[in-house]
Amino acid sequence: MAGWKSEALFKKSKEIMPGGVNSPVRAFRAVNQNPVFIERAKGSKIYDVDGSEYTDYVCSWGPGILGHADSRVIEAVKKACNNGLTFGAPTEKEYVLASIIQELVPSMEMLRLVNSGTEAVMSAIRAARGFTGRDKIIKFRGCYHGHSDGLLVKAGSGALTQSVPDSLGVPEGCTESTLVAEYNDILSVKSLFKKYGSGIAAVIVEPVAANMGVVPPVPGFLEGLREITKQYKSILIFDEVITGFRLAKGGAQEYFGIVPDITVLGKIAGGGMPLAVYGGRRDIMEMVAPLGGVYQAGTLSGNPVAVTAGIETLKILKDDNDIYNKIEENTTKIRLAAEKAFGSSVCVSQAGSLMSVFFTEEKVTDYVTAVSSDTEKYAMYFDYMLKNRIYIAPSQFEAMFISAAHTDEDIERTCYIIKQAAELLKSYMGMC
Numbered sequence: 001m002a003g004w005k006s007e008a009l010f011k012k013s014k015e016i017m018p019g020g021v022n023s024p025v026r027a028f029r030a031v032n033q034n035p036v037f038i039e040r041a042k043g044s045k046i047y048d049v050d051g052s053e054y055t056d057y058v059c060s061w062g063p064g065i066l067g068h069a070d071s072r073v074i075e076a077v078k079k080a081c082n083n084g085l086t087f088g089a090p091t092e093k094e095y096v097l098a099s100i101i102q103e104l105v106p107s108m109e110m111l112r113l114v115n116s117g118t119e120a121v122m123s124a125i126r127a128a129r130g131f132t133g134r135d136k137i138i139k140f141r142g143c144y145h146g147h148s149d150g151l152l153v154k155a156g157s158g159a160l161t162q163s164v165p166d167s168l169g170v171p172e173g174c175t176e177s178t179l180v181a182e183y184n185d186i187l188s189v190k191s192l193f194k195k196y197g198s199g200i201a202a203v204i205v206e207p208v209a210a211n212m213g214v215v216p217p218v219p220g221f222l223e224g225l226r227e228i229t230k231q232y233k234s235i236l237i238f239d240e241v242i243t244g245f246r247l248a249k250g251g252a253q254e255y256f257g258i259v260p261d262i263t264v265l266g267k268i269a270g271g272g273m274p275l276a277v278y279g280g281r282r283d284i285m286e287m288v289a290p291l292g293g294v295y296q297a298g299t300l301s302g303n304p305v306a307v308t309a310g311i312e313t314l315k316i317l318k319d320d321n322d323i324y325n326k327i328e329e330n331t332t333k334i335r336l337a338a339e340k341a342f343g344s345s346v347c348v349s350q351a352g353s354l355m356s357v358f359f360t361e362e363k364v365t366d367y368v369t370a371v372s373s374d375t376e377k378y379a380m381y382f383d384y385m386l387k388n389r390i391y392i393a394p395s396q397f398e399a400m401f402i403s404a405a406h407t408d409e410d411i412e413r414t415c416y417i418i419k420q421a422a423e424l425l426k427s428y429m430g431m432c
């Protein structure tokens, strides 16, 4: 529940920014509430303007793998600020960050730094199209790749190949080259390749879908994508904006052992600052300007302050051999607690330190089963958690992020509150 300062700020903000926010999901609309305004954060906790402390499982939607305001990152960023905020010229730090990324994700033989995941995905697709000389791309229903025109598409009902824009203001011409397949359904991909094979530049996928709630890949799905893209000389793009540096040091490609042609990184890569990356096979990346004819540029790309936050964050992850085991174990504890508390009335999914509680009795494997969830029950669950000072995503279709800053005490209390939430929902909403 938002306190009175949050309410007042929200009222004023709504007059000057659409919905009072700078990114839609922050508005808490999916749970019929008003947002809490955040003043500061440290470790596993965030604090709102009314003085309430929450254990945070949103983690800024993914970047916060170390928790908030890690002192090592903050000190380095402060130092970098003193040297100037932007130069528009190359720096040694850009080389350092690129080298660390390359070491952790070896399939990125060459890479480029940009400012947002949206921009990185857009550029990756341009490079794939430039390299193959083909226009069509395949994306999966329920996967999110930022808000660029050509990717704001899910399938029109029943007709998988009919690419209707999800947003007003997107001309049909922008999405006619976007084909939509079903996540975890390799046959839906095969049939598109059969029909359009020689015209398909790339397949783009979240190796673990995390923008329709968390939906892990079924065995064979990523392997199948690797195989069919090779067969048709299409480019396989892993959008690892969430999974990169989260599932493992080398992201989902290391976790599952599947190597894509192009990788997109974001969120954790910038350590909390605006920074994203695209890169991959050398022969593809050599198409990018000024080497090749694929144009892509950015005034603030490789910004020294953002790059510093990225370097410090990735260094910590690189040198720590416990983090990934610890956050996955803690996530497993929460998953088991949710499964025990709710029983078969929910489907709890987990991949590494990502998880979701879907309020459906179906096994969630794709978009259709994900949206079978009862979002009203999720709203009640969210409300109970927030009232008990546990901050989870204000939407059924987002991930819960567990960070290295979450303490045993945080995890224990979270499991306990989930148990209470389940009891409440059962008694009030007749969940069995």
Ligand SMILES: *Cc1c(COP(=O)(O)O)cnc(C)c1O
Binding pocket: 115, 116, 117, 118, 119, 121, 144, 145, 146, 147, 206, 211, 239, 240, 241, 242, 266, 267, 276
């Ligand atoms: C967040 C996200 C993006 C977009 O990144 P922005 O920095 O918000 O533009 C793209 N792909 C995936 C998988 C994401 O989760």
